[in-house]
Amino acid sequence: MSSEATAAIAAASSQTGNQVIDEKFAGSMCFVVTLMRALESAREDRIVSDPFAEPLTRKARPTLMPVLESWAKKEQHPSSFMALRTRYLDEALDQRDPNIRQIVLLGAGLDARAYRLESLRGAHVLEIDQSDRIFAHKQQVMDELEAPLIAAKHDCIVADLLEASWEKKLLDSGFDPTIPTFWAMEGLLMYLDRESNITLLQTIDSLSASGSALWADMSGEVMLKQAELKLLKAVDSLKDAEARQGLLSHGEDD
Template identity: 55%
Template sequence: MFSPALRPRSKLLRAGLQTFSHGPLRRRTLPRNARWLTSPASPEHAKGPLPGQQVDNEFAEAMGFVTTYLRAVESARTDHIIYDPFAEPLTRKDRLQIQQFMNTVSGKYHRSPEDMIAIRTRYLDEALSHRNPEIHQIVLLGAGLDARAYRLEALRDCHVLEIDQGAAMFDHKSDVMTELHAPMLAKQVDCIVFNLADAGLEVNLLARGFDPTRPTFWAMEGLLPYMDRPSNVELLKAIDYLSWPGSEFYCNPRLQ
């Protein structure tokens, strides 16, 4: 549930509050979202790329910067529904390029991308804040420039494992946070460079201290469109296999 402080600014925001859902993930059963990944009757907007249409890696990395830039735009609003103080410094040096990129894709993927990112970010913030209190192991899949380990009080005393295929993004984030002398709220953060479309999630997680005998909060924020359906299904199966009872799973559909 969203806190009473959240006041939708538009019909899009109001629709967003009703669209996303999250809940507990039971071991040995696929997450609820997997049903529409595998169903031929799925809504077109929820399918992501068709098989053979994997999103280009450079485009995915560029969108990671765009997402963070849009968080900065939202955070600067007087009526913001999220506040990420690190989004602006993380994209400051590339701001002009990001704005030019935004101009070329404006309206192509979302009518109001800044609102979509605000909804998505706020929902995951709330989901993490209201998770099972026994969960202290967080896995962010396709983390990009995510700064929750530095800004979200709910992650204090947590082990956060961030996974993304781009080492450059992790290096950039580390450099910026060092320059800012930003204190980390999470107890521990491990950045894992790994392509989630490949096999080997379990090996990579275990190598960085992941404990499969503890409940986990899994977050797939904005990840589905960047992988084809077979890869998404295999990833969901791996998540299910690694999830101890009491684990929770978050995944958002594409919001138009």
């Protein structure tokens, strides 16, 4: 993260509001994941440094901290997986082919890499998420912080990845299919069924120029049953039937 971003956060940290946002909105899984990044970033032995995670989740913290604290009593170091996943993608972006200057984050949520990763300087970062409220909240917080953008260009696209229209929306936002792209699907695939995953990957393939790269993760069945699924139920992000149909239909062997 740049020194300019650190200074901006320090200067504006007392300006962001402390009101509690509504529970349904706060219960979105991206708030839970971002709060975990905030907790990890506050550790002295942290492996991830995301100074934007705390202000992005400040209003949701009163709603979500009791859930995380309860989960922590049952699971040892519950935020470790999220920290490792974040670090893994951070390093993948840092170490990508320097010729790749177009980055697409699918299911971006409250991702702030366009503001904190120095390796994205000069890049065009396009984020896709189905929630306009998530993007509006993120932009409001960044505006309040007067956070400097590291990426040369940053576009947030509201689109449902299960609908064919997301491809057109991406192209209309300045995506160039003739140059290499780094595609990132962090914490996304496990929420989609097999057919939707295949369709999504086929679309990405059709949009990818030679030299493109793809990063994705898939939670294993054991992890979902023993840890993350419990948290999903706790924040009421998914109904049990949806969890059985989607989350547990994939794993290490799929």
